[in-house]
Amino acid sequence: MPLIDLANPTRFLSLVDRALPWLAGLAGLVLAIGLYLSIAVAPDDYQQGATVKIMFIHVPSAWLSMLCYMLMAVSALGTLVWRHPLADVSAKAAAPIGAAFTFMCLATGSLWGKPMWGTWWQWDARLTSVLVLFIMYLGLIALWRTIEDPARAGRAVAILTLVGVVNIPIIKFSVDWWSTLHQPAAVIRLDGPTIHPSMLWPLLITALGFTLVFFALHLGAMRNEVLRRRVRTMRLLEAADGAE
Amino acid sequence: MFGLGTHWEFIAGAYAVSGAVLIALVAWVLSDLHVQRRILRDMDARGIRRRSDGGSA
Amino acid sequence: MRLIGGDLTCERGGRRVFSGVGFAVPAGRALVVTGPNGAGKSSLLRLIAGLVTPVAGTLALEGADGDLSVGQQCHYFGHLDALKPALTVQENLGFWRDFFEAPAGSTTDALQAVGLERLAAMPAAYLSAGQRRRLSFARLLVSYRPVWLLDEPTSALDAASQDRLVAIVAAHLAEGGIVVAATHAPLDFGEPLRLDLSPSARVAA
Amino acid sequence: MRLIGGDLTCERGGRRVFSGVGFAVPAGRALVVTGPNGAGKSSLLRLIAGLVTPVAGTLALEGADGDLSVGQQCHYFGHLDALKPALTVQENLGFWRDFFEAPAGSTTDALQAVGLERLAAMPAAYLSAGQRRRLSFARLLVSYRPVWLLDEPTSALDAASQDRLVAIVAAHLAEGGIVVAATHAPLDFGEPLRLDLSPSARVAA
Amino acid sequence: MTAVGALFVRELRLATRAGGGALMGALFFLIVVTVVPFGVGPEAKLLARIGPAILWIGALLATLLSLDRLFQADRDDGTLDLILAGETPLEFVVLVKCAAHWVATGLPLVLVSPLLAVLLGMEPVAIGATMLTLALGTPGLTFIGAIGAALTVTLRRGGLLLAVLVLPLTVPILIFGVSAASAVVMPPTPFLAPLLILGALALFAIVIGSAATAAALRFSTD
Amino acid sequence: MTAVGALFVRELRLATRAGGGALMGALFFLIVVTVVPFGVGPEAKLLARIGPAILWIGALLATLLSLDRLFQADRDDGTLDLILAGETPLEFVVLVKCAAHWVATGLPLVLVSPLLAVLLGMEPVAIGATMLTLALGTPGLTFIGAIGAALTVTLRRGGLLLAVLVLPLTVPILIFGVSAASAVVMPPTPFLAPLLILGALALFAIVIGSAATAAALRFSTD
């Protein structure tokens, strides 16, 4: 069971040192191919024109923003249930990256929305739930930043993450109710055109590239976090020696 | 209903924003790595060494 | 009844405080824990009280009813006096009497024992350092628990109060209670068992 | 230089704590304030520091420059260590050095004097109870003020640190400083003047 | 007296004595709601229209912000250590403390809401509906907020962080509270459905809240 | 370094280190503004109309609520006693602490306001105006809030009480801030006049604020 081997930070570090360069390289390659296909090869959409090219970064970032939260939820279980030493390291490393991708989804989305709906933002159900997700990311990061002892912070954040997971479907449901109740002015067809294969492949490859990039970043951030904790531990040792 | 190349600025903007975010993330990870490693080197120089992982004294 | 710890290891804030600490305190005896600042005296008491979970080692209270945890059979008397300034001395003490099971003496007796009976109706906000400490000690008298964990019990107490405290502890021991006390000052609890947490001593052991 | 109090009366929370307390401490001498819990030792120190205003009585520091209040010439070392956990030992101490006029020794020397030089770069959050107390005491060394007000200075200190503290205080007295210390534990500050706040004694006086 | 009984009484005493913030929440509510018109402007129609929203958001903030010391006070003075070492299950303790807090803070808030509704020029039926939804929803808010209070128990600056952490989680209650409250004035929209959902959400919040809060408190010790 | 310089640096360090609430105010601001539409409803026109009010009230709350630990922390750990016994006039201390607090909390708040304005669908010119008024007004709010922070320093539950005490005093700034901000979109109404009055009010608040706060702190000891 690899997770067990990874329990030892030193072994984890050496593994990351070996694996990360390859992963990063692969991610860059796939992303490059995907972008090339989506920018140069993929045709424009018959009704959305060239703006559909935004979809190739918008949708992957949207998917990743959710994937990342799911990963944090699993890590939270790892912290509270399985007590895996790297679980909260993973959660802490993932939070800022997830927030970044969520922001990317929001930004590209509204850059798409301006030409499509003539407005940067709509209080439409799906958009709003992404915004709420973004805020939840920020809250988790804030909690990490404010609790100094990483172990305690990890447990606190884990609880909040799980409570959040329980709530996300409820939030989604209630936001849907809310927006349908009010029938927002502009009729949005978020799901856009039924995607034509000539667009689907570039989209999927770009999404794969994004995912690989995400995991490369995540591993790197995890390594940094392990090192940071090592520094802290040694500081504490220094303090202890200083006491005598 | 749109000709080719209309709204190119929005497309460029979207790609620019995404690129900036990705670059920022990479920069963050690398710089953080650099900082942590330097601190560890300094400590090593000061003769503070880990007696084992997980900070047991 | 015996309080037994088998090589306990404690980490706080990600740092090893002590390891391989063991002891066995029979009923009617006191264990006095000593050591320099930062040796881990308070940590050990909190560990016994169940407020800090040991990284390794065993802790048990033999001959007590099993369905209570060790911590639930201990009175923890630490640096913090769980007093609410807005409540009167009487109310503060009364709450703990009701909140803990197994009420023992009445609050008035307890206040008498620590010499605060005259202040019963005063808000705790007005108490001085030592008076606060005495009031918080009275908590141990209003509800019975076999094990008392005392962290520097005599700090901030004047001579008279210190004698009073020693007498109360002696009575508790005479009834077959168990006392674990961390202290810098010498305390005469009969002839107590001793546990030295100073690193040098632990290396020797 | 002399620190003079003429029958001072102090009330806290609307209650009379003590009245008719007087003393005169010449340069180079220490005044040790004793008395049972609640006698008013801490109140007296806070009163001298200007943190509690006396209901009646006079307080003066003869032979000091007049445009400073008595409180501004006193270092108050109470139960609370004015430390910020987020700042390093160095930063904590450095701030007080810059904030008070008349900087005396450097922060490094001060840390050396209290035996914390190795922890200079450490966030104060990591310090143990004793270390915190020592750091907060180092504040008295980085900026010169003639009068030191020490409230139970040795509490939470182990033997070694207590000796260090006594030595520092002795040095301050040798330089012609003045020390007022409230304590339950016996401290040897040369042959100090004594002020007993216990009600019985005050009736006698 | 039983342990929980004693706890309940004590909490109420603390809330009502000097320094305790029993009516603070209601007062804050009152002032926030009165300040809003200075910003939005005095048009009666507009105010009446967004009245339920103003009341609900005001109540939401008042509830969350009044919670910051719920556990922190007990931790700072060591009470929490003793409670953890007590025989009473922590979930009950949380339940009782939150209940007492709601009685001392949430209830007054519900009771003053009609006054403010009148100030905002809302219609009687809307006023009644808003009050009802608030009575139903604020307990849920209290328990969700309790999670935040437990998570920030070790931190000095509870207040804002607490709100930041739990506000996203309170969105559903807010949505259904407001839509139920404003449904009565715009006939086609349903009233009962959101009300029932609101009740369900509140119950759910109470269950999840007590459990998560107790867990957070257990982990907070050390 | 001079005493005040040292104090300023220290305050900024404390705000930006772990446990310090530098960006907490801005985060709270962001969340409150995001929550409002769930209550008011998603109609773009309505939101854009009351946009300046939402932003201003949000900024007002964020500023006041982020102030509760301004002096409380220093009192709890005994720092305040030493500051009072220092040679630096207390008015300067207050001035420096508030300035540092505004840099750490108020400024980020001003900087994120345009983003939120976009979410609310405000027009570019209104966005600029709102940002300008906020930049001008928030310092005033900080100093008025400081008075409350000093008054509540002896009470444990600062947060709400502070807001309750101070909110009424902030109404003038709120009124002129909003009217200046919304003037630009409804042409006839003047823009410069309220802006100038706002600036004057802010200056006035800074002067009065430091004096009153210092006085309150002096009385708080015992």
Ligand code: HEM
């Ligand atoms: C800030 C604004 C926006 C946000 C936050 C946003 C959010 C999302 C999310 C979360 C998804 C993933 C849905 C899923 O796969 O489950 C998505 C997909 C998509 N979005 Fe957006 N969106 C925004 C604006 C837009 C605009 C303006 C358009 C085009 C008019 C658009 C078109 C699409 C399309 C075509 C998909 C892929 C189809 C699908 O997966 O349903 N989005 N968006």
Ligand SMILES: Nc1ncnc2c1ncn2[C@@H]1O[C@H](COP(=O)(O)OP(=O)(O)OP(=O)(O)O)[C@@H](O)[C@H]1O
């Ligand atoms: N809450 C805490 N979080 C992290 N580390 C802590 C905590 N409390 C204490 N420590 C660390 O644990 C070690 C032991 O602390 P402890 O208080 O048990 O020592 P002690 O023997 O009681 O010292 P003292 O004689 O000053 O009371 C100290 O080095 C301290 O740095």
Ligand SMILES: Nc1ncnc2c1ncn2[C@@H]1O[C@H](COP(=O)(O)OP(=O)(O)OP(=O)(O)O)[C@@H](O)[C@H]1O
């Ligand atoms: N903050 C306060 N408000 C009101 N009354 C107080 C306050 N602090 C102390 N008192 C009262 O003043 C009296 C003296 O308190 P003080 O702390 O000076 O006594 P002390 O001699 O220091 O006692 P100890 O030896 O326990 O420290 C006490 O009776 C107490 O009730």
Ligand SMILES: [Mg+2]
């Ligand atoms: Mg201790």
Ligand SMILES: [Mg+2]
């Ligand atoms: Mg005292």
